Amino acid sequence: MSYNTMYFMLMWVRTASALPLVFLLMIHGVSSDDWTVRYSPSHICALKDSTVIMNCTYTYPTGHQIKEVFWTKESVKDGVEPSDLSEDPEYSQRLQYLGDQQQNCTVRLSHVTLKDSHEYYFRIITNKDKAMGIAGVTLAVTGDFHEVYLFF
Structure with missing residues (x-):
């Protein structure tokens, strides 16, 4: 994952509410x-x-x-x-x-x-x-x- 992608995701996470963040983390774990x-x-x-x-x-x-x-x-x-x-x-x-x-x-x-x-x-x-x-x-x-x- 590139630095720019990580930065974009971090900025998105900062503005996202807690529920979508938990859902995003669950999806990542399943697909790993x-x-x-x-x-x-x-x-x-x-x-x-x-x-x-x-x-x-x-x-x-x-x-x-x-x-x-x-x-x-x-x-x-x-x-x-x-x-x-x-x-x-x-x-x-x-x-x-x-x-x-x-x-x-x-x-x-x-x-x-x-x-x-x-x-x-x-x-x-x-x-x-x-x-x-x-x-x-x-x-x-x-x-x-x-x-x-x-x-x-």
Whole structure:
């Protein structure tokens, strides 16, 4: 949306009565088809045996109902569904989902190992569709402080 369009809408909103404004906002919410997954930061470097928190937020279209959310280290390939990390024996005792089923998809991974160096993705499944962050969180695990310093 251009600056001029936003300015015009703001000026219109200032002069509009409250009831049409509420109606306008309701229409916008119904027509929104926004799927977003945001990771912050998108690259994490961690020491072996430390705990990592992968911050994540997401949005999905109005009218959808969340059926399932999970983290995976697989992208969607050839129509094959990625697997839920919390069901993987290597992760199940170390992975804790801290998010909700509305907008927060943050996860904690404890006692990280060198094998945990990977790209991780968040997956959303609703009653109407599925989505996944295109780029995930890249986790690099290193053995000691000197290696972390050299990594940067």
